[in-house]
Amino acid sequence: MKPKHIFFDVNETLLDLNPLKISVENYLNNESNLAELWFSKMLHYSLVLNETQQFQTFDKIGLAVLKMICDAHKISFSKAEAKETLSTIKKLPAHQNVKPGLLKLKENGFQLKAISNGSQEVLETQLAYAELTSLFDEIISVEKFQTYKPNQKVYRQIQPKSIEAEECLLVAAHAWDLMGANSCGWQTAFVKREGKSWFPLAEKPTYNIKTIEELADLL
Amino acid sequence: MKPKHIFFDVNETLLDLNPLKISVENYLNNESNLAELWFSKMLHYSLVLNETQQFQTFDKIGLAVLKMICDAHKISFSKAEAKETLSTIKKLPAHQNVKPGLLKLKENGFQLKAISNGSQEVLETQLAYAELTSLFDEIISVEKFQTYKPNQKVYRQIQPKSIEAEECLLVAAHAWDLMGANSCGWQTAFVKREGKSWFPLAEKPTYNIKTIEELADLL
Known part of the structure; x- marks a missing residue:
C-alpha cells in the first residue's frame, strides 16, 4: 500500500551529524569512538527516563551524559564549554x-x-x-x-x-x-x-x- | 529507615566485567572503547524492546548488537566466534x-x-x-x-x-x-x-x- x-x-x-561528532570527539580528548558512545548513552538514558515516568529535554540529557563520560574517563569537564560543543547540533x-x-x-x-x-x-x-x-x-x-x-x-x-x-x-x-x-x-x-x-x-x-x-x- | x-x-x-570487556575488545580488533559501546547499545536495545512490547534474551541482544557494531565498523563477524567471545560472561x-x-x-x-x-x-x-x-x-x-x-x-x-x-x-x-x-x-x-x-x-x-x-x- x-x-x-x-x-x-x-x-x-x-x-x-559529522560536525557534531567531531566537536564531541575533540571535547573528549579525541579518544576513539567516544562520540558514538556519547550518542548511544544519550539514547539509553532517554529511555531510562521513559521507563521511570520522567522527562528532561534531549539537550539536558546530552549534557549530563557528556559529564558522565568525562567523569568515567577522567577528562576535565566545563559546563560552558560542553554546552558550546553540543551547540554544533544546531548547525x-x-x-x-x-x-x-x-x-x-x-x-x-x-x-x-x-x-x-x-x-x-x-x-x-x-x-x-x-x-x-x-x-x-x-x-x-x-x-x-x-x-x-x-x-x-x-x-x-x-x-x-x-x-x-x-x-x-x-x-x-x-x-x-x-x-x-x-x-x-x-x-x-x-x-x-x-x-x-x-x-x-x-x-x-x-x-x-x-x-x-x-x-x-x-x- | x-x-x-x-x-x-x-x-x-x-x-x-573486565574479562568480558577484554574478550569483546579483542573481538572488535582492539578498537578503543568499543566494548563500552557494545554494553551501552545492548542496554539501549533492551529498552527499545521494552518500548515496543517485545522480548528477547539478553544473550541474543548482546550477540545482535555485536554484529551491528561489526557491520558499522567493517569488522568481520562470525556467529560462532562471537558466541564464544560473549560466553566469557559466565566466568x-x-x-x-x-x-x-x-x-x-x-x-x-x-x-x-x-x-x-x-x-x-x-x-x-x-x-x-x-x-x-x-x-x-x-x-x-x-x-x-x-x-x-x-x-x-x-x-x-x-x-x-x-x-x-x-x-x-x-x-x-x-x-x-x-x-x-x-x-x-x-x-x-x-x-x-x-x-x-x-x-x-x-x-x-x-x-x-x-x-x-x-x-x-x-x-
Missing part, C-alpha cells in the same frame, strides 16, 4: 540529495512531517539552518508528549486520525526508531547512512534505501 | 570484598536477593562460578517478567507483598538501575566501580559506597 503521510526522523536521517548540513528528494515527494502529493527526539526549539533551528523548513507540513518534537521515541505513544499521537496506521511511513537511519513505528503498524524505510547498521533482531524494514531521492523514485 | 530486603544487581555490581570473578560483605549482611539478618537483566541460566551459572550462590535467598532474572530493568514492573513484581517499598534497597553500579528502583520508592546504593559514574540528572542515591563491606558497616 502506498503511504499518504511520510514522517522523517531528523538527526542522521536528514542531517549530517548541521543536510545530507546530499535530501532537498531534491523531499521536493520530489512533496510534488508527488505526499504529506511530509519531521519528528525528532530533539526539543522543538533545536529542531526548528536545525531545519531552518539546513534550509528544509518550507518542505515540511509539520515539524514535531517529542517534547510535546514528554516521552521519547520509540515509545509507542509518540507514533500513535502523531498518526492523523483520518488515516490508517499502514498509510504512515517512517523514514529513519536508526533501527530502534523504525522498530517503534513498525510495532504500531506503520511502514518503515531504513536509510543506510555511513556507520549505521541494522539491528538483526528487528523485523526487516519495508524499504531499504540509500538516499531520500531513491525513496521518492520507489513510491 | 533500615531496609529489610537487599537486592543486588550482578554484572559490574558484584562481578568484575567472571566477584569483585574483591563482595563475599565478606554479603556474608556480614546475611549474618546481620538481611534477606539478600540477586536481580539481573541476564537470563536465569546465565545468572545462575555466573553466581555458581563466583561462589556466591549460597549467600542469596533468591536469584531472579527479569526473563520471568519478559521486561528489562529499569522498567518499573520489575521492581514492583520482586518487592515482597509483606513489606513496604522503602524497606527494599537496590545495590547497583549503574545509575539507570537505581533510577528505576528510586521511582518505585525503594532505597538505593550506588557502588562506585572503576569506569562507572553517576548520571547527573538522577536523584542522589541513599548510599554512596565503594565496596559491599562498606554497605554492611553502614546498615
Whole structure:
C-alpha cells in the first residue's frame, strides 16, 4: 500500500551529524569512538527516563551524559564549554540529495512531517539552518508528549486520525526508531547512512534505501 | 529507615566485567572503547524492546548488537566466534570484598536477593562460578517478567507483598538501575566501580559506597 503521510526522523536521517561528532570527539580528548558512545548513552538514558515516568529535554540529557563520560574517563569537564560543543547540533548540513528528494515527494502529493527526539526549539533551528523548513507540513518534537521515541505513544499521537496506521511511513537511519513505528503498524524505510547498521533482531524494514531521492523514485 | 530486603544487581555490581570487556575488545580488533559501546547499545536495545512490547534474551541482544557494531565498523563477524567471545560472561570473578560483605549482611539478618537483566541460566551459572550462590535467598532474572530493568514492573513484581517499598534497597553500579528502583520508592546504593559514574540528572542515591563491606558497616 502506498503511504499518504511520510514522517522523517531528523538527526542522521536528514542531517549530517559529522560536525557534531567531531566537536564531541575533540571535547573528549579525541579518544576513539567516544562520540558514538556519547550518542548511544544519550539514547539509553532517554529511555531510562521513559521507563521511570520522567522527562528532561534531549539537550539536558546530552549534557549530563557528556559529564558522565568525562567523569568515567577522567577528562576535565566545563559546563560552558560542553554546552558550546553540543551547540554544533544546531548547525548541521543536510545530507546530499535530501532537498531534491523531499521536493520530489512533496510534488508527488505526499504529506511530509519531521519528528525528532530533539526539543522543538533545536529542531526548528536545525531545519531552518539546513534550509528544509518550507518542505515540511509539520515539524514535531517529542517534547510535546514528554516521552521519547520509540515509545509507542509518540507514533500513535502523531498518526492523523483520518488515516490508517499502514498509510504512515517512517523514514529513519536508526533501527530502534523504525522498530517503534513498525510495532504500531506503520511502514518503515531504513536509510543506510555511513556507520549505521541494522539491528538483526528487528523485523526487516519495508524499504531499504540509500538516499531520500531513491525513496521518492520507489513510491 | 533500615531496609529489610537487599537486592543486588550482578554484572559490574558484584562481578568484575573486565574479562568480558577484554574478550569483546579483542573481538572488535582492539578498537578503543568499543566494548563500552557494545554494553551501552545492548542496554539501549533492551529498552527499545521494552518500548515496543517485545522480548528477547539478553544473550541474543548482546550477540545482535555485536554484529551491528561489526557491520558499522567493517569488522568481520562470525556467529560462532562471537558466541564464544560473549560466553566469557559466565566466568567472571566477584569483585574483591563482595563475599565478606554479603556474608556480614546475611549474618546481620538481611534477606539478600540477586536481580539481573541476564537470563536465569546465565545468572545462575555466573553466581555458581563466583561462589556466591549460597549467600542469596533468591536469584531472579527479569526473563520471568519478559521486561528489562529499569522498567518499573520489575521492581514492583520482586518487592515482597509483606513489606513496604522503602524497606527494599537496590545495590547497583549503574545509575539507570537505581533510577528505576528510586521511582518505585525503594532505597538505593550506588557502588562506585572503576569506569562507572553517576548520571547527573538522577536523584542522589541513599548510599554512596565503594565496596559491599562498606554497605554492611553502614546498615
